[in-house]
Amino acid sequence: MLWDGPPHALVFPNLFLGEMSVAIIEPVSPAEMVHRHTAVQLDGVDDAFNARLRRQSEAAMGPAGFIVPDDAVTAERIQSAMPTQPASERGWIDMSRGVEREVSGEAGQRQALVSDETTNRGFWRQYRRVMTGETA
Amino acid sequence: MSAEDQLREIEAFLFLEARLADESRYDEWEALVTDDMHYWVPAGPAVGQPSDSLSYVNDNRARLATRMRQLRTGKRHAQTPVSPMRRLITNIEVLDSTATGTTSDGDEYRVGSNFVLYELAAQATHQLRIWPGRTTHTLRRVDGELRMAAKVIELVTATEPQPNMTFLL
Known part of the structure; x- marks a missing residue:
């Protein structure tokens, strides 16, 4: 978001x-x-x-x-x-931009700057969770 | 002007317009349009009011000017480099005309034609894309010369998903 x-x-x-x-x-x-x-x-x-x-x-x-x-x-x-x-x-496709400044918000969301790839990482994290059952 | 001469003049205009579009010669192409140009590529048959639905292109003159300005920056990834293109135009018919034998400013001709456009998507995939369709031009005589007041393009594939269409159809 x-x-x-x-x-x-x-x-x-x-x-x-x-x-x-x-x-x-x-x-x-x-x-x-x-x-x-x-x-x-x-x-x-x-x-x-x-x-x-x-x-x-x-x-x-x-x-x-x-x-x-x-x-x-x-x-x-x-x-x-x-x-x-x-x-x-x-x-690999590197999607690490902004990973070092990512913070967790009160509702459990991850936040970073608008140009960071937090949303891309979020998508693939969920994809892995759905496809493999892993939660890491 | 005889009907034969009139048809030749109209054909010459369509061929010039097509060649300038094929070669992405934006300034020269834009010089062919009137101040009230409407450029419409509907996502289906060209029926009803363009403003009521979503089209692929639905440019009034101001929006067309923006499109041309954008293309001329040379910074649009979607047309960097420009697509090499060639189109064939056939089945040209004057569908309607307000001309009354003498040629005068304000005369309008509605002209139907079919086309097949070959486009090399040179920006990434290098696929040869084939775009068949029908064009209805509205041509108007301005200062003695034919100019384009409307160009409506009905693609055969209009209702299907489309690849990039950021060149001049």
């Missing part, structure tokens, strides 16, 4: 709430996923407001938009390094 700045949250495993857009990530294969998104629409407001949310979601999230396509190319570049290497030479 991102609190500092416009709110973003990932609800494990594949629901993403980004400002006023809702996205679902659907894994297809180890090398492919589909990212579906739509705009939040509010009851009881002027349609001009909802139309603005639709336009913002369109501009940010779609395949011709200004945010997700750049992310998608970055993900493709990372992915291209993965399956083509033998497992022994694949190395």
